Amino acid sequence: MPEEYIQKVQPDTSLRNYIWQYTFVDFPFEQARQMEFTVLPSSNTRMILFLGEPSLYEEKNTWQPVDRYSLTGFVSRPHQFTPTSTLRQAMVHFTAWGMQPLVDFPLAEITDQRADLNYILNCDLENLSADLSQAPTAPEKARILDHFFIKQLQQVRPTDARAQPLVQYILRTKGALRLEDLCKNLFIGERTAQRLVHNAVGVNFKFFPGSSGSNTFDV
Structure with missing residues (x-):
């Protein structure tokens, strides 16, 4: 050009x-x-x-x-x-x-x-x-x-501030959370959510099909 x-x-x-x-x-x-x-x-x-x-x-x-x-x-x-x-x-x-x-x-x-x-x-x-x-x-x-x-x-709210409530939830409940719900609650993309929560919680996530057909986080 x-x-x-x-x-x-x-x-x-x-x-x-x-x-x-x-x-x-x-x-x-x-x-x-x-x-x-x-x-x-x-x-x-x-x-x-x-x-x-x-x-x-x-x-x-x-x-x-x-x-x-x-x-x-x-x-x-x-x-x-x-x-x-x-x-x-x-x-x-x-x-x-x-x-x-x-x-x-x-x-x-x-x-x-x-x-x-x-x-x-x-x-x-x-x-x-x-x-x-x-x-x-x-x-x-x-x-x-x-x-x-x-x-x-x-x-824009800091990403860590968006992640904090969900990280606390995961630590408190030690339960499974649907990936799409995680991203929806954080207002961030999937890879960003994975990285943030992994860094905060300190564990590796395993992905598997849930009963609804959607991926979940197993912590």
Whole structure:
């Protein structure tokens, strides 16, 4: 891609455990209309905000608008779209540790990129997009995203604080607990729950099908 249309900016130092970099894309229509893009499944999550008119993708021989806000790390299959106007995007590249510490939401429940980011982030992405659209330079856009994610980080309850009541329950009852209930109560993903509770309780968990068909923790 022509470098003059793509700018990359590092996040604030306080966010670098969670965010690797920001990428800002601004293709004039003359260039954008000649291009097709494919979003591939990936291990690390990216959040894409369309700042202009959403592009289109083809599905079952019909054209559908691309979601204005999406998480590409949860795409289950290659997803191709064709720009239909000036292509303006802000992309947030999360680290392997990633997005989970920034949200009070179990990301393990997301199955594709059509997650409702307004709900996950508990915010108004329309206002964020409007602010990004009005910022004239990439560094100014980056500072807007820094402010947004620093505020997100301050609002999210510490993971240990979310885990503490459940850890106490496990220690007190010494009983089995369904993995899905554990994650639901903690508002975290399955791997995070396993790691946290294992560290706090100090035992290894064995997984086996429960009577309901769901996995349980045996402690």
